[in-house]
Amino acid sequence: MNRRAPTIIDVAKAAGVSIATVSRTLNDGLVSARTRDRVMDAVQRLGYRQNSLARGLVTGRSGVIGVLIPDVVGPLYAHMARGIEETLAPLGMHYMMVTDNRDIDQERAAIELLLGRRVDALVIIGSRLPPDALMSLVPQAVPYVLVQRESGGEPGRPTIALDNDHAVRRVMDHLFRHGHRRIAHLSGTRRDGAERLASYQRVMAAQGLEPRVLDARATEEGGVEAGAKVAADDAISAVFCSNDRVAIGLYHALKTRGRRVPNDVSVVGFDDLPWSRYLDPPLTTIHQPGHEMGRRAAEIVVAQLHDADVHHDDVLIAPTLIERSSVAHVLEGGDAIR
Numbered sequence: 496m497n498r499r500a501p502t503i504i505d506v507a508k509a510a511g512v513s514i515a516t517v518s519r520t521l522n523d524g525l526v527s528a529r530t531r532d533r534v535m536d537a538v539q540r541l542g543y544r545q546n547s548l549a550r551g552l553v554t555g556r557s558g559v560i561g562v563l564i565p566d567v568v569g570p571l572y573a574h575m576a577r578g579i580e581e582t583l584a585p586l587g588m589h590y591m592m593v594t595d596n597r598d599i600d601q602e603r604a605a606i607e608l609l610l611g612r613r614v615d616a617l618v619i620i621g622s623r624l625p626p627d628a629l630m631s632l633v634p635q636a637v638p639y640v641l642v643q644r645e646s647g648g649e650p651g652r653p654t655i656a657l658d659n660d661h662a663v664r665r666v667m668d669h670l671f672r673h674g675h676r677r678i679a680h681l682s683g684t685r686r687d688g689a690e691r692l693a694s695y696q697r698v699m700a701a702q703g704l705e706p707r708v709l710d711a712r713a714t715e716e717g718g719v720e721a722g723a724k725v726a727a728d729d730a731i732s733a734v735f736c737s738n739d740r741v742a743i744g745l746y747h748a749l750k751t752r753g754r755r756v757p758n759d760v761s762v763v764g765f766d767d768l769p770w771s772r773y774l775d776p777p778l779t780t781i782h783q784p785g786h787e788m789g790r791r792a793a794e795i796v797v798a799q800l801h802d803a804d805v806h807h808d809d810v811l812i813a814p815t816l817i818e819r820s821s822v823a824h825v826l827e828g829g830d831a832i833r
Contacts, residue, residue, distance in 0.1 A: 500543075500544070501541040501542060501543045502543075503517050503518065503543070505541055505543070506534065506537045506538055506541060506543050509537035509540065509541060510530075510533045510534045510536070510537040511533065512530060512533065512534060516530060516534065517534055520534040520535070521534070521538075556615045556800070557612075557613050557614060557615055558587060558588045558589060558615065559588065559589050559590065559591050559612070559613075559614050559615060560579070560583060560588065560589070560590045560591070560614060560615060560616050560617070560618060560793065560796060560797075561590070561591050561593070561606075561609030561610070561612070561614035561616070561617045561618070562576065562579060562590045562591065562592045562593075562617075562618045562620070563592075563593055563594070563595060563602065563605050563606060563609065563617065563618070563619045563620060563622070564576070564592060564593075564594050564595075564620045564621070565594065565595060565596075565597050565620065565621040565685065566594055566596060566597060567594055569740070570768045570769065570770075571766050571768065571783060571785045572620060572785070573785075574785030574786045574789065575620060575642065575785045575786070575788055575789035575792070576590070576592060576789060577786055577789065578785065578786040578787060578788065578789025578790035578791075578792075578793065579618060579789040579790070579792060579793040581790065582789075582790050582793035582794055582797070583793055583797070586797065588615075588797070590618075590793075591609060591612060591614060593605045593608060593609060595623075597621075597623075597684065597685065599623045599624060602622060602623060602624055603624065603628070603632065606619070606624075606632055606633065607632070610633070610634075610637065614637075615637075615638075615796075615800055616637060616638040616639060616640075616796035616797075616799065616800055617633065617637060617638070617639035617640075617796070618639070618640055618642060618789075618792045618793065618796060619639055619640070619641050619642065620642040620643055621642070621643045621644065621685055621686070621687070622641055622644055623685065623686070629641075629652070636803075638651075638795075638796045638799035638800060638803075639652060639796065640652070640653050640654065640655060640792045640795045640796055640807075641653070641654040641655070642654070642655045642656070642788055642789075642792050643655075643656055643657070643685075643686065643687055643788075644656060644686050644687075650806075651799075651806065651807075653795055653807040653808065653809050653810065654809045654810070655788050655791050655792055655795075655809075655810040655812070656809075656810070656811060656812070657687075657781075657783050657788075657811075657812050657814055658811050658812065658813055658814060659687060659690040659691050659694060660690065660694045661813065661814060662691070662694075662765070662781045662814035662816075663691050663694035663695055663698065663735075664694065664698060665781065665814060665816045666735050666763050666765075666781060666816065667695070667698045667699075667735070669763070669779070669816060669818070669822065670733050670735070670761065670763065670822065671702070673733075673761065673822050673823065673824045673825065674824055674825040674826065675732050675733040675761060675822075675825055676702075676704055676732070677704075677707075677730050677731055677732045677733070678699070678704070678707070678731075678732070678733045678734070678735060679707040679708070679709060679725060679728075679731045679733070679734045679735070680692060680695045680706065680707070680708050680709070680734070680735050680736075680737070681709050681710075681711035681717070681718060681721045681722075681725075681734060681735070681736045681737060681741045681745060682708055682709065682710055682711060682737050683711060683712065683713030683717075683737030683738055683741065684712055684713050685713065687737075688713055688737045688738075691737055691765065692708065692737070695708075695735060696708075707728075707731065709721040709724055709725070711736070711737060711741040711744070711745075713737055713738055713740065713741060714740055714741065714744070715740050715741070715743055715744040715747075716744060717741060717744060718736065718740065718741035718742060718743065718744020718745045718746075718747075718748065719744040719745075719747055719748045720744075720748075721741075721744075721745070721748075722744055722745040722746075722747065722748025722749055723748050723752070725745065725748070725749065725754075725760060726748055726749050726752040726754045726760075727752075731760060732760065732761065732825050733760065733761040733762070733763070733822070733825075734760060734761070734762050734763070735763050735765075736762065736763065736764045736765060737765060738764065738765045738766050739764040739765060739766045739767065739768040739770075739771045739778065739780055740766075740768070741764070742762055742763075742764035742765075742771070742774075742778055742780070743770075743774065745762060746762065746774060756776060756821055757776065757820070757821050757822055757823035758823060761821060761822040761823050761825075762778065762779070762821045762822070763778075763779045763780060763781075763821065763822060764778045764779070764780035764781070765780055765781045765783070766780065766781065766782075766783045766785075767780045767781065767782035767783060767815075767817050771817075771819075772819065774821070776819065776820040776821050777819035777820055777821065778819055778821050779816075779817065779818050779819045779820070779821045779822045780816075780817050780819070781814050781815070781816055781817070782814065782815040782816075782817050783814070784812065787812070788812065791810055795807050
């Protein structure tokens with residue numbers, strides 16, 4: 496016979512407190528630290544699981560955070576989601592994820608959908624909506640944090656982003672130190688791609704070098720298409736890709752045309768996705784800590800749910816260059832040193 500699930504009455508008896516005290520404890524009410532410890536110890540020993548619907552009726556909250564991502568293909572977003580999940584799970588909270596498919600109208604509709612499901616807060620990744628549109632769309636009472644973009648333009652709406660300019664400078668310095676001057680950039684879409692493109696152009700101009708930009712749409716297919724042009728241009732000695740997905744498309748295009756990495760063309764990616772170390776050769780890239788960014792985002796909105804007046808500054812995460820073997824030293828004439 497199945498053992499019945501423990502109830503709030505069982506928890507109250509085990510902790511030696513009233514049912515009302517258990518309820519206050521589980522719903523973040525005012526109780527002493529000693530009482531809270533006794534209640535939570537009883538919850539753990541009995542394996543009690545709180546009814547989220549009942550809790551929502553008491554607190555007015557769903558215990559669900561809405562998460563908006565650009566697409567379901569990018570592995571980076573999976574790492575962010577894992578960071579969010581690992582932060583929420585110990586708190587008995589969950590998340591609901593939707594995608595905007597990199598379309599601004601779908602982004603607006605997706606946010607309205609999440610708000611219609613009465614999520615407690617939002618984590619919005621890679622938003623294209625301008626600050627005024629976000630301010631008018633999301634009620635002031637709903638906390639949100641923006642990931643992978645600049646400030647939302649409204650106090651109390653923090654952002655979490657990688658320092659793209661510093662990251663690009665690390666990439667370009669690495670290529671310059673290896674003798675490269677004829678460096679192309681396979682650009683991406685969205686805000687991060689635009690920031691990386693602008694930084695690349697500034698660095699090249701400061702060195703008196705001619706930039707060579709090819710649109711790769713931040714996808715593997717875009718990398719293949721742009722890679723065909725790279726393979727046909729012997730003047731290019733190195734390529735900086737807007738992300739690792741573009742880099743894998745470039746690898747494929749170069750290989751099918753008999754061009755070798757790094758002997759013929761050196762390649763640097765961006766994101767340090769899990770498979771980048773297993774490419775042949777392993778890809779030099781910028782590590783973007785998606786798991787940490789997701790964790791920080793969840794921590795911020797949870798803190799704001801507990802204290803609406805808490806203020807969080809924008810978070811700018813420093814990049815790390817992961818040096819592998821996809822970059823070769825070149826001679827002054829541009830030939831790789833073998």
